Structure formats: structure tokens, C-alpha cells
Amino acid sequence: MAYELYYWDGLQGRGEFVRLALEDAGADYVDVARGAKKDGLGTDAMMKVMKSRTEPHIPFAPPFLKDGELIVPHVANILLYLGPKLGLAPKDEGARFAAHGLQLTIADFVTEVHDTHHPLATDLYYEDQRDAARVRSKHFIEARIPKFFGYFERVLKQNPHGDTHMIGKKATYVDLSMFQLVEGLHYAFPRACAKFGEQYPRVAALHDAVLGRPNIARYVESERRIPFNESGIFRHYPELDQDAS
Incomplete structure (x- = not known):
């Protein structure tokens, strides 16, 4: 499954630090807020996750990453998670x-x-x-x-x-x-x-x-x-x- 990156549409912002890692690794990912509403994407899809009443680990604000059912918030936290998976972190x-x-x-x-x-x-x-x-x-x-x-x-x-x-x-x-x-x-x-x-x-x-x-x-x-x-x-x-x- 593709990684899902949630960040505001139209901005590099903090989301860009995550995009650079995904792009450098050639990873399959979806920039959710930049997608079309008809495809179940867009800013509304991001806000739906943030306002969820059933998700036990809702993020305070974007950027956050979804990998399957896992939600990882905050840039440094996301990169700590992605780094080893993308070959962009030390092995030690x-x-x-x-x-x-x-x-x-x-x-x-x-x-x-x-x-x-x-x-x-x-x-x-x-x-x-x-x-x-x-x-x-x-x-x-x-x-x-x-x-x-x-x-x-x-x-x-x-x-x-x-x-x-x-x-x-x-x-x-x-x-x-x-x-x-x-x-x-x-x-x-x-x-x-x-x-x-x-x-x-x-x-x-x-x-x-x-x-x-x-x-x-x-x-x-x-x-x-x-x-x-x-x-x-x-x-x-x-x-x-x-x-x-």
C-alpha cells in the first residue's frame, strides 16, 4: 500500500521535509490533501482523520503519515519511522x-x-x-x-x-x-x-x-x-x- 501523507494543500511547509524523503527513495505515496475529492482525497479527507471520534491516536495537526492503520504525527517522528524503511537512516x-x-x-x-x-x-x-x-x-x-x-x-x-x-x-x-x-x-x-x-x-x-x-x-x-x-x-x-x- 502507498504511504499517505497528510498536509495542507498549496504549501511546502513542514510537509516538505517528509516529501523529500519519500521522493528521494522513490517511495509510492499519496499527498492526500492535493488529491481530488471524488477520489476520497482532498483537505476534507485530512480533516476527517483529525476529527475522528473512533481513531484512538488522532493527530493534533498535519503533517502526519498513514501506513496502513498506523498514524505517525510530527515531522521528526515520521522521519524516525520512515528512515529505516526508505534506506535513509543509519543502521546502528x-x-x-x-x-x-x-x-x-x-x-x-x-x-x-x-x-x-x-x-x-x-x-x-x-x-x-x-x-x-x-x-x-x-x-x-x-x-x-x-x-x-x-x-x-x-x-x-x-x-x-x-x-x-x-x-x-x-x-x-x-x-x-x-x-x-x-x-x-x-x-x-x-x-x-x-x-x-x-x-x-x-x-x-x-x-x-x-x-x-x-x-x-x-x-x-x-x-x-x-x-x-x-x-x-x-x-x-x-x-x-x-x-x-
Whole structure:
């Protein structure tokens, strides 16, 4: 049976981290919310699962994955589950949990990206918190990007198996997620990322190595890859972008 991925239609968002793993592995999956209602798919099908009164393990919010009767919520949790099945996780148990820790750190960073344009409340429009967003984005660019990517550079440097993989000697879902972080940052903050390759050469090399993977290259150029837009996690508001110090 095909995996079923549940995430909002029209957005890369957090669902994209799961899509990249499925696409890289050539896995059979259905992006449920993007399907037709007549086929039992679409956003209504996703909401039906979330509002179920019989399912004992209902998810709070998308993304979540269905594999048969099993429902797995949250990006890092989904990738922890899928990684071994797709050949995108270390075989050693300790290394698998180390990879999971890296993915959770990525999740922390994604939350901070979101808060650059919604620093006060998620249910307020961006226009209602623009001034606060300017302050938050300035701090994000000056302090938080260097904090996280300095760490990611160090992780790559200290990998004894080569510095284009976050962990181990083979590509994992963590590498694919790092690719998405770099793509998203360049979209949202092009001025701040103008010298990204000079500042974080190992992360930049990892990004290019992932883009060189055949299935990822085909996916990025396909219609299946939803373009970045101002409804997702990574949003480009020129007034929030500035040169990195």
C-alpha cells in the first residue's frame, strides 16, 4: 500500500521535509490533501482523520503519515519511522537516535523561521505584527542563523566519514532536511544569505550534493514540488531581509 501523507494543500511547509524523503527513495505515496475529492482525497479527507471520534491516536495537526492503520504525527517522528524503511537512516541504533536529535534541532530552527514573520501570534495576520517581525528578523539574522548553522558546520566537520553527510557515510533524511533549510533561507532572506557559501561552506556543499541526487533533482524540477510562497514557513518579505553582519 502507498504511504499517505497528510498536509495542507498549496504549501511546502513542514510537509516538505517528509516529501523529500519519500521522493528521494522513490517511495509510492499519496499527498492526500492535493488529491481530488471524488477520489476520497482532498483537505476534507485530512480533516476527517483529525476529527475522528473512533481513531484512538488522532493527530493534533498535519503533517502526519498513514501506513496502513498506523498514524505517525510530527515531522521528526515520521522521519524516525520512515528512515529505516526508505534506506535513509543509519543502521546502528545509537546513530539513529543521533540522527533523530539532529532532526529535532532542525525542527527548533524551523519554528524560529516561522516566528520571524509571526512573532506575536499565529492567528494574527503578518500585517498586524509587522513591526515586531522586523525586530525578530533582525535578531534571527544576526544571532540565530549563525548559532544554528555554526553548529551544523561543526557537525559536518566532525563526521569521520566525510563532511557532506550530517551523520555516517551515507545520505540520511537529515541531509535532505538540511537541503530544505538552505533552500528556504535563500528564498526568505536572499540578502542575508548572499555570502552563505563563504560562511558555511560545508552546509553549502551538502546542499549541492543533495541537489545532485537524481530523484531530488527530478523532484525539484517537477510540478510535484510546490513553489515557496507567502503562506508557508519560509516567506520572503523584503522589509525583513537584511545583509548579514
